[in-house]
Structure formats: C-alpha cells, structure tokens
Amino acid sequence: MRSAIVLGGGMVGVSTALHLQRRGWSVTLIDRKEPGRETSYGNAGIIQSEAVRPYPMPRDPATLARIAMGRTNDVRYRLASLPQHAGPLLRYWWNSTPERHREATLAWARLIAYATAEHDTLIRDAHADNLIRRAGYRLLHRDPAALEQAIAVAEENQRDFGVTFRVLDGKELARAEPLLRDDLPGAIHWLGPWTVSDPGGLVSAYAGLFERLGGTLLNGDAQTLTQTTSGWSVDTSGGRIDATHVVVTLGPWSPQLLRKFGYRIPLVRKRGYHMHYQGGRSLDLPLVDTANGYAMAPMAKGIRITTGAELTSPDAPATPIQLGHAEAAARELIEIGSRVEPEPWFGTRPCTTDMLPVLGPAPRHRGLWVNFGHGHQGFTLGPATARVLAETMNGEASAVDTSPYRLDRF
Numbered sequence: 001m002r003s004a005i006v007l008g009g010g011m012v013g014v015s016t017a018l019h020l021q022r023r024g025w026s027v028t029l030i031d032r033k034e035p036g037r038e039t040s041y042g043n044a045g046i047i048q049s050e051a052v053r054p055y056p057m058p059r060d061p062a063t064l065a066r067i068a069m070g071r072t073n074d075v076r077y078r079l080a081s082l083p084q085h086a087g088p089l090l091r092y093w094w095n096s097t098p099e100r101h102r103e104a105t106l107a108w109a110r111l112i113a114y115a116t117a118e119h120d121t122l123i124r125d126a127h128a129d130n131l132i133r134r135a136g137y138r139l140l141h142r143d144p145a146a147l148e149q150a151i152a153v154a155e156e157n158q159r160d161f162g163v164t165f166r167v168l169d170g171k172e173l174a175r176a177e178p179l180l181r182d183d184l185p186g187a188i189h190w191l192g193p194w195t196v197s198d199p200g201g202l203v204s205a206y207a208g209l210f211e212r213l214g215g216t217l218l219n220g221d222a223q224t225l226t227q228t229t230s231g232w233s234v235d236t237s238g239g240r241i242d243a244t245h246v247v248v249t250l251g252p253w254s255p256q257l258l259r260k261f262g263y264r265i266p267l268v269r270k271r272g273y274h275m276h277y278q279g280g281r282s283l284d285l286p287l288v289d290t291a292n293g294y295a296m297a298p299m300a301k302g303i304r305i306t307t308g309a310e311l312t313s314p315d316a317p318a319t320p321i322q323l324g325h326a327e328a329a330a331r332e333l334i335e336i337g338s339r340v341e342p343e344p345w346f347g348t349r350p351c352t353t354d355m356l357p358v359l360g361p362a363p364r365h366r367g368l369w370v371n372f373g374h375g376h377q378g379f380t381l382g383p384a385t386a387r388v389l390a391e392t393m394n395g396e397a398s399a400v401d402t403s404p405y406r407l408d409r410f
Contacts, residue, residue, distance in 0.1 A: 001026050003243035004393070005234055007222040007257070009035035011382035012371055013249035014206045018122065019383075019390035020247075021215050028241050029210060030220040030234055036203025039251050040379055042274050042347040044295040044306040045196040046137055046286055048380045049116045052109045052161040054355035055376060056096035057089070073325045074293035077311035085311050088266040091353035104355045107404035109161055111357070111384050114400075116194060118383035128205035133195045137286040137297075138168070138177070139188040140333075146290065147185050154188050164191040179281040180334050187287075195286055198300045199379060222250055222257055231367050245367040245393065252314075252350040254358070254372040261365055265358060265410055267373065268351040270309035273323045273344045278302035280337030289333070294326035296336075303336050309349070320344045351375040359385055359405035360392060369393060370407055 002025050006017045009031030017029040029035070058064055066072045077085075095104065123129055141147035154165050166189040174182040176189070196202050211217055220236030231244035248254050255265040276299065286297035293308040307322040323344050330336050352358060352373040362368035371389045374381050385405075391398040 002245065003027070003231075004245040004247060005030060005232060005241060005243045006247045006249060007031075007225065007234070008249035008251060008254075008372075009033070009203075009207065009217070010038055010040035010249065010251055011036070011203050011206075011379050012251070012374065012386065013247075014203055014210060015118075015122065015383040015386035016247055016249055016371055016389060017215055018206060018210050018213075019386045020393065021210060021213055023390055023394045025394075026243075027210075028216040028218060028243065029207070030218050030222065030236055030241070032219060032221065034204070035207035035217070036200040039347045039349060040203045040382075041200035042272065042306070042345050043199050043379045044286060044288075044297050044304070045199045045299060046295075046297070046380070047116055047119055047194040047196065048377060049112060049192040049194070050157070050163040050165070050190040051377055051380065052112050052157055052163060053101070053105045054108045055351075056101045056355065057092045059093065059096055072293060073322055073329075074308040075311070076309075076322055078313070078316060078319065081311060081313045081316065084313065085268065088268045088353050089311075091266055092268050092351070092355075095354045101355075107356055110400050111381055111388070112377075114384035114387065115380050116192070118387055119194070122206050122209070122383055123202075126205040126209040128202055131197050131202050131205070133197070133285075135195070135285060136189055136191045136193050137195055137288065138173075139190065139288050139290060140173075141185055141187065142289070142291045144185045147187075150188055150290070165189060166191060177284055177287070179283070181332070184333075189285075195297065197298070201300070222248075222253070225257060227261075227365065227368075245369060247369040247371060247389070247393075249371045251372055251378060252348040254350065254370065258362070258370070261362070261368070263362065263407060265373070265407070266353045268353060269311075269314065270349040270351055270376075271312055271346055272307050272309065272349060273318070273320045273346045274304050274306045275323055275327070275344045276301040276304050276340040277336040277338060278340050280335040283334070287333075289326075289329055292326060292329035293322065294329065296330050296333075302340055303330075305330055305336075314348065318344060318346055320346070349376055350378070354409070357381065357385055357405050358407055359389055360402050360407060363408045
C-alpha cells in the first residue's frame with residue numbers, strides 16, 4: 001500500500017487526504033492545530049462557483065492612488081511592511097495585464113468548474129448537509145453606475161463560462177432582504193454558489209470522515225520534515241511518522257517549509273479579519289458590500305463580517321481598521337447587534353503572483369508534492385485541486401491539464 005503524509009489540516013489538506021485515501025493510500029494528516037482552525041476557518045463561507053476569474057491587481061492609476069492614500073477599504077497596508085511585499089506585488093502587477101490575466105483565467109476556470117461537484121460528494125459522505133445552503137449570495141452595489149458596470153461583467157462571465165445570476169433592482173432587493181434599508185440601487189444575485197453556516201465546522205466534518213474511513217490525524221510540526229532513504233518523515237505527538245510521499249498543503253506557510261529544500265515561491269500574503277455579531281437582525285443570504293470591501297454572512301455564531309486584504313508582516317499585531325470601517329458600513333444597512341468575540345479573528349490568504357495555485361510534484365525531490373496558493377478561494381477549490389493532485393499522484397489521467405500550476409514555473 002502506498003503511503004503519504006499530508007501537512008496541513010485546512011480545506012485543501014483535509015480534501016487531499018480524503019482523495020488519496022479513496023484511492024487506497026495509507027494517509028496521515030498532520031497539523032499543529034485541529035483541522036479547519038486557520039485560514040479555512042475565517043472566510044465568508046461561500047463556495048464560489050461563480051468566481052471564474054482570479055483577482056487581478058488593479059492597474060488603473062485612479063484605483064492605485066485610492067489604495068495608496070488609504071481611501072478604499074478593500075486593501076490597506078502598513079507602510080513599514082511594504083518593503084517585504086514589494087517584490088511579490090511587482091510580479092503580481094506584471095501578471096495582471098489583460099493578456100496575462102486572460103491566460104490565468106482559462107487555467108483558473110478549469111478548476112472552478114469542479115468546485116461544487118467535488119464539495120457535494122464530500123458533503124454527502126460527511127453527513128454535513130445541515131451546514132450547506134444552495135441558494136447563492138448577493139453582490140450589493142450602492143452606486144447605480146457601479147451596478148451597471150457589474151452587470152456587464154456578470155453577463156460576460158455568463159456568456160463565457162455559463163455562470164448564472166439575477167439582477168435585483170432596489171424594490172426586488174427590498175423584498176428579498178426586507179430587513180435591509182430599502183433605498184439601495186440593487187444587487188446581483190449569483191445563483192450557483194453554495195453558502196456554509198460554519199466554514200471551520202465543514203472542514204472538521206471532512207476530517208471526521210477521513211478518520212472514520214481509517215485515516216490517521218496527528219498534531220505535529222511541519223518544519224521537522226526530512227527526506228529519508230525510503231521517503232519522508234515528520235515528528236508528531238505520536239512519534240516519528242514515515243511515508244514514501246509527502247504533500248505540502250500549508251497555505252501561506254508552505255513557501256517557508258519549501259525554502260529549506262531549495263524552492264522559492266513568491267506569495268502576496270493578504271491578511272483578513274472577521275467578527276461575529278448577535279442580538280440584531282439577520283440576512284437571508286450572504287451579502288458583499290462592494291463599495292466598502294467586506295462580506296456579511298448569516299452563520300451559526302451570528303452575522304459574520306469578513307474584511308478585504310491587509311498587507312502587513314506575518315507576525316504583526318492585529319490592526320483591525322478595515323473591520324471597524326466594515327462594521328460601520330454594515331450598520332448603515334442593517335442592525336447587526338453587538339460583537340460576540342472580545343477580539344477579531346485574523347488569518348492570511350496565500351496568493352501567488354500569477355493568481356494560480358501551486359499544484360503537483362516538486363521537480364528535484366522524489367515523493368514531494370504541493371497543493372497551496374489558492375488565494376481567496378482555498379475553501380472553494382480545496383476538494384477540486386485535491387482530486388486533481390490525487391489523480392496525478394496515483395498515475396491516473398486527470399481531466400485538468402496541470403501544467404499551468406507546476407511548482408517550477410517560478
């Protein structure tokens with residue numbers, strides 16, 4: 001029986017462990033915490049089947065000027081941290097030209113096409129359907145001109161990729177969300193995405209399925225990974241674990257581990273925050289307030305507000321300025337109640353400079369594999385990229401050409 005160690009217990013790692021296990025592999029899943037407690041825990045809880053285009057870096061001077069002057073809540077930065085982001089940001093900007101973004105979109109959309117179908121299989125097998133709602137989410141626009149522009153983009157995505165949506169004018173939005181203020185221009189209702197009332201809980205449910213099927217889940221330190229004569233070993237709470245293969249699914253921490261083996265993978269690390277609110281009113285479906293750079297979603301713990309991107313140092317203390325602006329903007333729309341947690345949660349999204357995940361074998365180390373760098377969509381794409389990687393590791397033909405995601409492209 002072939003054996004594998006999977007390092008990282010987020011959505012990507014747990015899904016990878018499950019797909020290998022289904023192919024008869026003996027799999028040990030290792031993380032320093034319980035599954036789903038890091039980046040996979042903190043998102044807006046949307047399986048975004050409509051996200052057929054990766055997020056490019058803005059290139060128009062007006063938008064860049066607003067970011068530089070702190071006039072947008074989508075992106076904020078700490079000035080002292082910018083030097084460490086400069087190189088990756090420059091490569092991100094270079095890859096965001098229309099031509100290169102079109103190339104990235106073709107590779108990205110091939111993976112997104114499998115997002116809900118691969119989640120569906122795991123949801124059913126993990127008996128986690130109570131966490132899922134299959135009714136889409138809404139993209140709110142406060143400015144009529146911005147709404148018209150967004151409709152044009154949505155129509156283009158529908159034409160090119162078959163994603164479905166409805167346009168809601170102000171009156172239709174008020175009927176759909178009667179607790180919102182009723183003077184808004186409208187929204188786009190994306191119909192295909194699924195929403196999750198507890199993102200970390202869904203990862204935990206998948207991990208529970210992995211254990212029920214005979215998988216081993218251990219706490220351990222990925223930095224102890226070493227290559228042996230027969231494969232790979234890691235130190236864990238249960239002692240040293242050996243396997244012939246190892247998969248690095250550590251999200252934003254993956255490049256740090258791979259550096260010790262001579263691989264340099266540039267990432268744009270985007271920190272995000274969230275907070276829950278109770279005691280106010282709720283929403284029918286998640287709502288993204290595009291003008292203010294945040295998402296607001298009804299979840300098991302209450303309304304969750306999730307922020308955009310903060311460029312800061314990995315070890316920098318929390319500076320939840322974006323969360324404060326988002327909370328104030330949300331209170332203009334609906335009574336959200338009081339904060340549940342004493343401090344906001346925060347985590348880091350691993351965004352590659354060409355907007356595509358890193359997926360496949362490490363070219364200079366036999367038995368070393370990678371699956372990370374999904375940007376804002378690790379929660380969405382985890383099961384899809386896990387299937388592609390497991391097929392590759394198992395010597396199967398994959399429906400997806402993996403060459404755009406190879407590790408050595410950098």
